[in-house]
Amino acid sequence: MIRRLSQARERGIPEATVARLPLYLRALNGMAERGLATVSSEDLAVAAGVNSAKLRKDLSHLGSYGTRGVGYDVEYLIYQISRELGLTQDWAVAIVGVGNLGRALANYGGFVSRGFRVAALLDADPEVVGDHIAGLNVEHIDELEAVIKRRGVSIVVLATPAAAAQQVADRVIAAGVTSILNFAPVVLAVPEGVDIRKVDLSIELQILAFHEQRKTDRMTGGPAMAEEWPEAVDL
Amino acid sequence: MIRRLSQARERGIPEATVARLPLYLRALNGMAERGLATVSSEDLAVAAGVNSAKLRKDLSHLGSYGTRGVGYDVEYLIYQISRELGLTQDWAVAIVGVGNLGRALANYGGFVSRGFRVAALLDADPEVVGDHIAGLNVEHIDELEAVIKRRGVSIVVLATPAAAAQQVADRVIAAGVTSILNFAPVVLAVPEGVDIRKVDLSIELQILAFHEQRKTDRMTGGPAMAEEWPEAVDL
């Protein structure tokens, strides 16, 4: 086989594709557990909840790892996707803010499974510092920089109140971290080169509410006939 | 002022716009608290972390609610966005699966604030049923249909283990619910007309890991020169 630098591999995988690779990986792991050796794009697409043309195009960005007439080798594809996503190494994650949510995350086994390891818990509350959660000691936020360095933390999960999030983010970034998963409902300002992803429960619910309203409006014959807002706010 | 049926309002707001409205709303609420009466698209855009042309186009989909040369009236815009999102009514939410995550969500004050009310907690574990959390009694999953009907639940938050999620979703949908926020790491199969949104921590971390890997690769001079996978899996 010629070692052609597959046209796709060399530079940049589309962001939308990256976001779906974990889905494929999960589906593939399920299949591997069930002992499946190969899978067609059609079957994998169904398992991942996407259409098969999209799946094939996504995979084509990683290289040409299928066999025409047969499909994809499950184990091999798992390896290739894992490698692409950087899951062949393990990542030390620190959780900052050990309240309701931080505790739930710390106790969650699900993401330790693949490449991620909770390496530190940090909080500002002296009441919480020193607690033992999921086999880890909660450390004081003053130790942030030291802990990040000492444990080789490269991803930080922010689960502090909104008011503290920006300030903590600044420190974390100053300490060299460039990947943050933010649960606090604020827009974080960060310098170029830092990746932020946010999870926002309240936004998700509001989006659902929007569609729910549309659905019930449709039942009852539209929203009280076009524009009918109370004159309360008279601008 | 003429009551022209603003060209935009009547049908469909782009999905991308809907997803940003909650962001604008949050920024506006902050401004209202600080006593600001009007705001320009530029300032609001900065607060929401988007560009101002996008903001204006988004708002134009709701109608023409600004004043040229001045900006937008903060209170009025809050009202219009809230109404569009369906936050002027309140929504009864049920949380199914009261484990680590379900408890954190139940105790979370942040989304009760705007239109959403946790109306029920349900679990299958007899050990958990009967617990009193955040002023609510945990009810048995057998009561699911009755509880949904009795409390007028229209949005369900799924926080069960992955294995139970599809089964619970089926029951919830059969009971008439068409809006689900799913935390379990599975692709749910649902009929047409049912809206699912998912929150998947593990996917977010994997996306971060992908970019983190790229960043460190760039430092160290690319990934071991193009294609160099162990021949372990020899396909």
Added chain:
DNA sequence: GTCCCTTTGTGAACCGGTGCACAAAGTGGG
């Protein structure tokens, strides 16, 4: 080796969303 069947990989049309750039609209000052 030849033929038929399956399934991949991708060119190309299409679609939704983004951002520029500007005309239109409104404000305030003189």
Added chain:
DNA sequence: CCCACTTTGTGCACCGGTTCACAAAGGGAC
């Protein structure tokens, strides 16, 4: 009343992503 200034609302070009549809590639039967 007019002019200078501000800021909205949007036409338009562009871009990333999706989907269709099919040629090319491989497998297996004979």
